[in-house]
Amino acid sequence: MKYCTFISTALLLAAPGLAGCGRKTELPPAESLPVTAVRVYTAESKPRAATEEVVGTVHAWLRAVIEAKVTGKIDQLFVVPGQNVKAGDRLVTLDAREVQAKYEQARAVRQQAEADLKRLTALFEQKILSQSEFDAAQSKFRVADAVANEAEVMLGYTSVIAPFDGVITRKYADVGDLAAPGKPLLEMEDARRLRLEADVPEAVVDKIKLGDRLPVRIASQEAVFEGVVGEIAPASDPESRTFLVKLDLPSTPGLRAGQFGRVAMPVGETSALRVPASAVVQRGQMELVFVANDGRAQLRLIKTGKRVDHEVEVVSGLSAGESVVVDNLAQMHDGQGLTLKP
Numbered sequence: 001m002k003y004c005t006f007i008s009t010a011l012l013l014a015a016p017g018l019a020g021c022g023r024k025t026e027l028p029p030a031e032s033l034p035v036t037a038v039r040v041y042t043a044e045s046k047p048r049a050a051t052e053e054v055v056g057t058v059h060a061w062l063r064a065v066i067e068a069k070v071t072g073k074i075d076q077l078f079v080v081p082g083q084n085v086k087a088g089d090r091l092v093t094l095d096a097r098e099v100q101a102k103y104e105q106a107r108a109v110r111q112q113a114e115a116d117l118k119r120l121t122a123l124f125e126q127k128i129l130s131q132s133e134f135d136a137a138q139s140k141f142r143v144a145d146a147v148a149n150e151a152e153v154m155l156g157y158t159s160v161i162a163p164f165d166g167v168i169t170r171k172y173a174d175v176g177d178l179a180a181p182g183k184p185l186l187e188m189e190d191a192r193r194l195r196l197e198a199d200v201p202e203a204v205v206d207k208i209k210l211g212d213r214l215p216v217r218i219a220s221q222e223a224v225f226e227g228v229v230g231e232i233a234p235a236s237d238p239e240s241r242t243f244l245v246k247l248d249l250p251s252t253p254g255l256r257a258g259q260f261g262r263v264a265m266p267v268g269e270t271s272a273l274r275v276p277a278s279a280v281v282q283r284g285q286m287e288l289v290f291v292a293n294d295g296r297a298q299l300r301l302i303k304t305g306k307r308v309d310h311e312v313e314v315v316s317g318l319s320a321g322e323s324v325v326v327d328n329l330a331q332m333h334d335g336q337g338l339t340l341k342p
Contacts, residue, residue, distance in 0.1 A: 033333055033335075035337035036332065036336060036338055037328075037339045038297075038341060039325070039341045040325055040326065040340060041324055041326050042321060043275050043318055043319070043321065044274065044320055045271050045272060045273050045274070046271060048269070048272065048306075048308055049266045049268075049269055050266070050268045050269055051266055052264070054199070055260070055262055056197055056260075056262070056263055057259070057261070058197075058218065058249070058257055059194065060190055061193035062164060062193060063166075063188065063189035066184070066185050067185060068092070068179035068183070068185060069157040071179065072096065072179055073177070074092060074093075074173060074174065074175050074178075074179050075095045077173075079091050079186065081169060081171050083167065085165070085166060085188065086165050089161060090161055091160045092160040092179070092186070093159055094158040094179055096155060102151050105151075106144070107151075109147065110141070112144075113143075113145070117137045117138060117140075121137075160185065162188065165190060165192075166188045166190040166191065167188060167190075168188050169187050169189055170186065171186055171187075172184045172186065191257060193248070194249045195230060195246045196216055196227055196249055197245070197246050198261075199237070199240060199242035199243070200265060201241070202236055202241055204265045205245065207267060208232070208266065210229055210230070210232060211228065212228070213229075214229065214263050214266075215227075216261055217262045217264075219259065225249055227247030228247060230247065272305060272306075273313065275289065275318070276324075277310055277312050278310075278329075279326045280304060287301070287303065287304055288301050289317075290325040291322050292323040292338055295339075297325060298334065303317060
């Protein structure tokens with residue numbers, strides 16, 4: 001069984017055409033390569049905010065569990081999960097026969113009390129009726145009117161309406177089920193405004209305040225969002241010792257409630273060596289740069305860390321003050337001659 005023998009890692013990286021076992025690839029000597037004009041960047045240590053990532057879940061800024069305010073059998077159900085509704089749209093209608101009967105009874109009592117009050121008012125004006133009898137008639141009418149108004153309100157509760165514009169997300173009941181106060185019928189949310197809710201450790205929560213803008217990454221999205229801290233729970237969860245923090249997110253196509261995300265919470269400040277992202281060449285699982293040294297390109301294997309804007313941090317393989325090549329990297333070889341562009 002034949003095994004491949006590699007002279008050096010640098011030689012392998014410098015020659016993209018070098019293949020597997022049994023294939024011989026001739027590399028041109030560095031002296032025969034043309035001199036390339038390049039731009040260089042001096043690696044330097046720069047400060048940045050140290051962060052700790054906290055996981056969270058995207059939720060609708062406004063959501064509600066819809067319940068009935070009176071007890072009754074569901075007569076009609078007008079919506080299904082996924083349906084968009086407007087504020088004031090009728091969602092559910094309950095069997096209103098019992099409430100309707102009470103309303104009609106209250107109306108009849110009010111009509112009778114009103115007629116009695118009119119008749120007694122005429123007698124009072126003629127000095128035939130005493131003040132106490134007139135006051136009693138007025139009180140009787142006010143009570144009857146209040147009972148009728150209450151019955152009318154209860155009758156209105158037999159129609160369950162949407163409290164805001166949104167989409168139906170869940171259905172807990174169907175036609176024929178008994179609706180009652182405290183028993184969920186539907187769940188809805190306003191998907192136009194979303195926020196990330198995260199449980200933040202108590203050691204980190206003191207580093208943020210309302211209005212702070214923090215970077216948020218959503219698993220299904222490539223871009224980094226800017227979340228604005230809108231709420232910070234005043235007390236921690238007694239079991240997890242974390243504080244619930246809610247960050248308002250910008251309106252973005254494809255962003256949905258229930259998605260997983262991460263938010264970078266500031267914990268202090270640190271410094272690290274940085275170079276432009278364009279200076280780093282990715283070959284397989286390896287990262288490398290070309291260092292300009294005595295007029296020649298020197299191949300250097302590095303390890304990178306976090307990306308900050310258009311720069312990347314270099315964890316190892318490079319020292320502060322060294323100049324890295326930032327352009328014409330595609331055909332560059334180890335040892336190739338360089339001239340610096342002005």
